[in-house]
Amino acid sequence: MGSKIGNKERVITPARNDCIEIRGARQNNLKGIDVDLPLGKLTVVTGPSGSGKSSLAFQTIYAEGQRRYVETFSPYMRQFLDRMDKPRVDDIRGIPPAIAIEQSNPVKTSRSTVGTMTVINAYLKLLWPRIAHAFCPSCGREIRPETAQSIAEQVLRDCVGKNILITFWVAVPSKTEPRKFFDFLQQQGYLRIWIDNQVVRVDDPNPKTKRLGARVQVVQDRIAITGENRTRLVEAIETALRFGKGQVNVIPVEAGVSPATSKTATDSATTTVLPFSTGWHCAWCGLDIRSPTVGLFSFNNPLGACPDCRGFGRTIAIDLNKAMPDRSLSIKQGVVRVFRGAEFGESQKDLLRACARKDIDINVPIEELPKADQDFVVEGERRSGEYTDEDYEHDRWYGVRGFFRWLESKTYKMHVRVLLSRYRAYVTCPKCNGSRYQPEALNYRIQGAAVPSLPSQRGGLETASPCLTLPELQALSISDARDLLRAIECSPNDKTAQMLRDEICARLNYLREVGVGYLTLDRSTRTLSGGEVQRVNLTTCLGASLANTLFVMDEPSIGLHARCWSIGARDAQSPRQRQHLAGRRARRTNHPRSGQFDRSRSGSRRARWRIGLERRAFEFSTRW
Ligand SMILES: [Zn+2]
Numbered sequence: 001m002g003s004k005i006g007n008k009e010r011v012i013t014p015a016r017n018d019c020i021e022i023r024g025a026r027q028n029n030l031k032g033i034d035v036d037l038p039l040g041k042l043t044v045v046t047g048p049s050g051s052g053k054s055s056l057a058f059q060t061i062y063a064e065g066q067r068r069y070v071e072t073f074s075p076y077m078r079q080f081l082d083r084m085d086k087p088r089v090d091d092i093r094g095i096p097p098a099i100a101i102e103q104s105n106p107v108k109t110s111r112s113t114v115g116t117m118t119v120i121n122a123y124l125k126l127l128w129p130r131i132a133h134a135f136c137p138s139c140g141r142e143i144r145p146e147t148a149q150s151i152a153e154q155v156l157r158d159c160v161g162k163n164i165l166i167t168f169w170v171a172v173p174s175k176t177e178p179r180k181f182f183d184f185l186q187q188q189g190y191l192r193i194w195i196d197n198q199v200v201r202v203d204d205p206n207p208k209t210k211r212l213g214a215r216v217q218v219v220q221d222r223i224a225i226t227g228e229n230r231t232r233l234v235e236a237i238e239t240a241l242r243f244g245k246g247q248v249n250v251i252p253v254e255a256g257v258s259p260a261t262s263k264t265a266t267d268s269a270t271t272t273v274l275p276f277s278t279g280w281h282c283a284w285c286g287l288d289i290r291s292p293t294v295g296l297f298s299f300n301n302p303l304g305a306c307p308d309c310r311g312f313g314r315t316i317a318i319d320l321n322k323a324m325p326d327r328s329l330s331i332k333q334g335v336v337r338v339f340r341g342a343e344f345g346e347s348q349k350d351l352l353r354a355c356a357r358k359d360i361d362i363n364v365p366i367e368e369l370p371k372a373d374q375d376f377v378v379e380g381e382r383r384s385g386e387y388t389d390e391d392y393e394h395d396r397w398y399g400v401r402g403f404f405r406w407l408e409s410k411t412y413k414m415h416v417r418v419l420l421s422r423y424r425a426y427v428t429c430p431k432c433n434g435s436r437y438q439p440e441a442l443n444y445r446i447q448g449a450a451v452p453s454l455p456s457q458r459g460g461l462e463t464a465s466p467c468l469t470l471p472e473l474q475a476l477s478i479s480d481a482r483d484l485l486r487a488i489e490c491s492p493n494d495k496t497a498q499m500l501r502d503e504i505c506a507r508l509n510y511l512r513e514v515g516v517g518y519l520t521l522d523r524s525t526r527t528l529s530g531g532e533v534q535r536v537n538l539t540t541c542l543g544a545s546l547a548n549t550l551f552v553m554d555e556p557s558i559g560l561h562a563r564c565w566s567i568g569a570r571d572a573q574s575p576r577q578r579q580h581l582a583g584r585r586a587r588r589t590n591h592p593r594s595g596q597f598d599r600s601r602s603g604s605r606r607a608r609w610r611i612g613l614e615r616r617a618f619e620f621s622t623r624w
């Protein structure tokens, strides 16, 4: 093909730096074609199947760009790099390092998502510990490790003009007489404890307190909150924190301390105790949460992955539609398929007996039974949540699910494994709802304006409102996620957080601009179409701010709307980054790279393509 041009006497001209000059390409069935491709432009190679588009785009242009780039490495490095065969071409000039983005979706693991593929998740897991706020999973209050200074500041702000007690917890050894314990405290220099909402002196010769709990609050100091007492306050808090193992309580001794705190008092007669903790700990609920480490925010890390699905977002479980495939059958007719045979016929008898006890009609199709009866058949009668030996003794129905649970404990038998495999299917992980993260990761949220999800009860001295967890952010469309992250406030002192945020936003923006802004970061890569995979891959390269690079793409419009493709084209041509892009459109089938070439029918096709290509080459040369 292109033989006429190719055979013309070739004039050796000095290399121009505004185009890739290909001379005498003979790869596969190319007939020595000459073509100039402009740099900094989107070039589309079209033609019917088998006309040699791949031979030109991938096996000639890409192969040469890649080969020359690899040549620049040391021989030691080269052994680790894939090298392509030298293309059959007379000369190629002005070729930049090439990156091929193919439409085949090589991703097999279901741990791969748009977020991991574009490395946005890697940035998110670094960003999250910096910008997310922790909230108690039980009461919804914000948790942040306090210092003596930060506690003092809150107390000075909210309890000004009041008298406060600063107390810390001391464990009481079991079976300790109050008198003995009081003597011990006295020896340590502590004279008062806070018990039953009042101060009790430990040097009282006849203490009213007859019994002590597992721990008591020892009063460190009583302070009137004014600006002058600041130093004394900080010192008292520091000491209390030291003896209280990082926990301290502030007790305003007059009622109605401040509007912010009185709200939380459930009983107005009870004095509000304001607990503080220096750890990742909800001082109100006595609950520890995991500290925000990078690993916690990655589902590819054992720390962050949901323990049930190990970060895959789905688990294998018994599929009820397979266990009871035909719901128009009655119980008597054997609606539970596995009970029909002789092997588990005993279970059918158990079910019939249970139905007789519960007055469940075994002669009507199960789909016509009341919901409660259907649930009974499936879930069984469980007293304590789990079916126990005692339930078995009393002949209580274990349910279809209970039957399969029992069967799953017998998987050491080969035939049981085979049997189970027939009733199993992938289901969304019930523990994490497909979010892949472990519950501890969900304690951390970022604050944004878009999504209202305020826990109903909040209080203490906190004012902030929680918003999005990491999986919730990843479930937003890429366009929405970008808008949200852009609006996120980073501490002006935290340059790293700002850098990470900007990096993520830039990548989200690329994704949007190449026309896949409708995808979500948690979208499994396996489910992407060929065109989507290429665009997401392209973003990875663009995200690395790789300039002066030749991108060779294989049918980047596969699986996308025409509108999306036009957006992508515009972006590739934008002068912001000088990417050069050779695209290719062809049918997916009969891939010419596989070496198959339909010679019998190729003549007319080749002719057609030649015309197309010559015209294009002409257009390129006139434009430049
Ligand atoms: Zn709490």
Ligand SMILES: [Zn+2]
Pocket (backbone or CB within 6 Å): 306, 307, 308, 309, 310, 311, 313, 314, 429, 430, 431, 432, 433, 434, 435, 436, 437
């Ligand atoms: Zn899970």
